[in-house]
Amino acid sequence: MNQRFSFLTMACSGLLLAALFFGCAEVTDIGTQLAQEAGVISADEAQSVKRGAKAIEKTYQDLTPEQEYYIGRAVVAQVLQGYPPLDQPEANAYVNLLGQSLAVFSERPETFGGYHFLLLDSDEINAFAGPGGLILVTRGMLRCCETEDELAAVLAHEICHVEKKHGLSAIKQGRLTEAFTIIAAESAKQMGSEELASLTREFEASVGDVVMTLTTSGYSRNQEREADAAAVQLLRRAGYPEASIITMLERMDKRLANAGGLGFAKTHPSAQSRADTLAGQVKQTELVPAPARQARFAAAMKPVVTNP
């Protein structure tokens, strides 16, 4: 009896599986059919209702990597209006080598335009993660790092903001709904000049939201904690001692205390509290920087951090 039962169960589950597989195709067919039937009543109306509903449901998570890329470019262009770039090819090359060799270990190694890093000629202690992977680090921030491992911790934190789309999350939902509605309405044809103008307005406003968060209001405490925790994982995967994030934060805390609440201090929770939060998550190892890493770090960074 039991055996027969198990045989029947086997046969039934097979049939059920088949129904499931065929069911999938059927559901799509029914969907298409329904859409067509709705079209018979008024194709345009049905389409526009459908598009409108879809646009409203969409959030920053629905921005495509390509859209994110264009937002990131404009964000960085705007941040650079307030923070001049540091035109030092060797130092920038080193930061890109380090940053890109970390980014491949990120949970999001591929973005539309890839990860790129640029140093800023500013004594303010700060770093900015432009959506899509354009990351800016100030000279003041470099001064908080005494080893390649600590600079890796700074870059890893910024890479994780990109990975988690924290910058994009700053865009007000109303602007996105507006933008997605314009995008949906334009269908497959080229954009008209009016649509382009209003889309550009929404784009500028969205970029403004991100820049405001990056430079003035800061991410939420939770987002910072999330980026710190992810940075620890990233450092671990890339083979850097994760305790370097703690020593970096502690040094930053001391320097920030002297900087009088400028830059990072106003957009980030206190560095010491971040270090304390991480203490439980981080594998504490003795930090002896590899001589080869220390040599190349010093060679690339010395001209940058010693210049007035």
Place this chain on the structure above:
Amino acid sequence: MIGTVLFDVRIWKVELRKRNFDCTEIDIMRIKVLAVLLAVSASAAVTASMSVQVRNAKVRATPSQLGRVVATAEYGDIVQAGTLQRGWYPVTTADGEQGWLHESALSKKPIAMRSGTSDAATGVSDDEVALAGKGFNEQVEAKLKADGTLDYTWVDRMAAFEVSEEQIKTFRTEGNLPGGAQ
């Protein structure tokens, strides 16, 4: 997959006979046909068309961050992707190259290229349009530049800072970093 199912059918057949079920050859045939259909639909579900959603994606020989690059796939390219394994899809490109792509490079939604390009698709659905480079795109950036509000000079210079796979590998080896951990 098909083989496994047919093997199961043979077992069922023996079971049916053992139990003196009233079971004709036609019934057995029916079960066989069902089994084959099931197997075919199951194997069809194993690979799916996916679109490359980044400008350049590296197809690697192994599902690892520093796996050898065997091919590159471009924005909008369609690949056949197998089952996701720890963040990596086994893929076959349109040129028949096989390798692994990281999930961040792929989208389940088809990407219809903009009109005016040779790949321009017709009759695209709403979701496809959303991915067709519409919205915040180069057209919007061009308009912004024309309005004269933003200077992209350094953005372009920064985006041109490229690092090769070889440079990354050398950098890691010279830096005495434990290699290629997942």
